[in-house]
Amino acid sequence: MGRQPCCVKVGLKRGPWTADEDTKLINFILTNGQCCWRAVPKLAGLLRCGKSCRLRWTNYLRPDLKGGLLSEHEEQMVIDLHAQLGNRWSKIASHLPGRTDNEIKNHWNTHIKKKLRKMGIDPLTHQPLSTTEQQQQQQEQVSKAAVKTQVLCKIKEPETSLQSTITEAKEEEKSMTTSPLFDPMEVMNNIDGFCTDEVPLIEPHEILVPCSAPSNSSSSFSSCDSSKFLEELQFPDFGWPSDYNNSSCNNNNLSLWDDDFSSWDWLINDDDGDKKLALASLSSPLIQCPRMGLDQDYEIL
DNA sequence: AATCCGTGCAACCGCCACCTG
DNA sequence: TCAGGTGGCGGTTGCACGGAT
Numbered sequence A: 001m002g003r004q005p006c007c008v009k010v011g012l013k014r015g016p017w018t019a020d021e022d023t024k025l026i027n028f029i030l031t032n033g034q035c036c037w038r039a040v041p042k043l044a045g046l047l048r049c050g051k052s053c054r055l056r057w058t059n060y061l062r063p064d065l066k067g068g069l070l071s072e073h074e075e076q077m078v079i080d081l082h083a084q085l086g087n088r089w090s091k092i093a094s095h096l097p098g099r100t101d102n103e104i105k106n107h108w109n110t111h112i113k114k115k116l117r118k119m120g121i122d123p124l125t126h127q128p129l130s131t132t133e134q135q136q137q138q139q140e141q142v143s144k145a146a147v148k149t150q151v152l153c154k155i156k157e158p159e160t161s162l163q164s165t166i167t168e169a170k171e172e173e174k175s176m177t178t179s180p181l182f183d184p185m186e187v188m189n190n191i192d193g194f195c196t197d198e199v200p201l202i203e204p205h206e207i208l209v210p211c212s213a214p215s216n217s218s219s220s221f222s223s224c225d226s227s228k229f230l231e232e233l234q235f236p237d238f239g240w241p242s243d244y245n246n247s248s249c250n251n252n253n254l255s256l257w258d259d260d261f262s263s264w265d266w267l268i269n270d271d272d273g274d275k276k277l278a279l280a281s282l283s284s285p286l287i288q289c290p291r292m293g294l295d296q297d298y299e300i301l
Numbered sequence B: 001a002a003t004c005c006g007t008g009c010a011a012c013c014g015c016c017a018c019c020t021g
Numbered sequence C: 001t002c003a004g005g006t007g008g009c010g011g012t013t014g015c016a017c018g019g020a021t
Helices: A019-032 A040-044 A050-061 A072-085 A089-094 A101-118 A129-140 A145-177 A184-190 A223-233
Strands: A254-257 A265-268 A287-289 A294-300
Touching (some): A019 A050, A072 A101
Antiparallel strands (some): A254 A265
């Protein structure tokens, strides 16, 4: 007897998510938390399978996602981790806060692979591409020792510089992973010179303003208009990541850390890319945002 | 202006591991 | 121990978009 599919597919919607569906899912998750994905669509009033809901949430709607392109440092981490772990994208993603396995996988396939090939590195083996050619040459031209020596000399150079780069990244990674507790803020401090010491205090009104429900909650924003919808939904000033359905945009205005809704912290970047941080805790009252489905308030730390 | 083509990414599919009864 | 259910993971696909012709 074959396994039952994860969902009854008849009558279920597929394809791109609409803003309306996103709203339902967000509200449901924020209200009820993540549990039993199979039941989520039914309870949230969605004609989707649970798997689809989980993917949409983890890859796109989760507020702690960074969005935008991977930084140089993140790319290097991905390359290094891929060298160690292979295509275990979820493991790789676990080392990069705010990034999803899908995001990293896509970035690897579309950017990093090409980049490495351009650099003469085999993305699969992380060895110089010319090494393979060299081996073939060695097999085919055993007798041409003199020529081979010349080839080896040419190949050795890039390999050395590459390996030193990888070694540096590995050292960096080691120092991060060997710390007893993985601290996302520590990572952020290491990324692009970002330092929490530079974080200005932000007044509550600068982060969140009292939210009112969108005038037309049933209005159906297209997938591409989701950012507008979310701006209206919660964050008139800062909004969700402005690339909320447009990953080519790098202006990340807001992201959250920690899947635990009871302790989410807000991380805010400004438009010029300089990371500025403001942390808010859900634990003490200052600002309300009922549209988030959280009747809790925020305090600027 | 129309068409073609390459690229990037969201979403889907199928498999696997783990859990539970 | 085993079968079924569920969540998670990695590979793949299909579509939207932008640039080239």
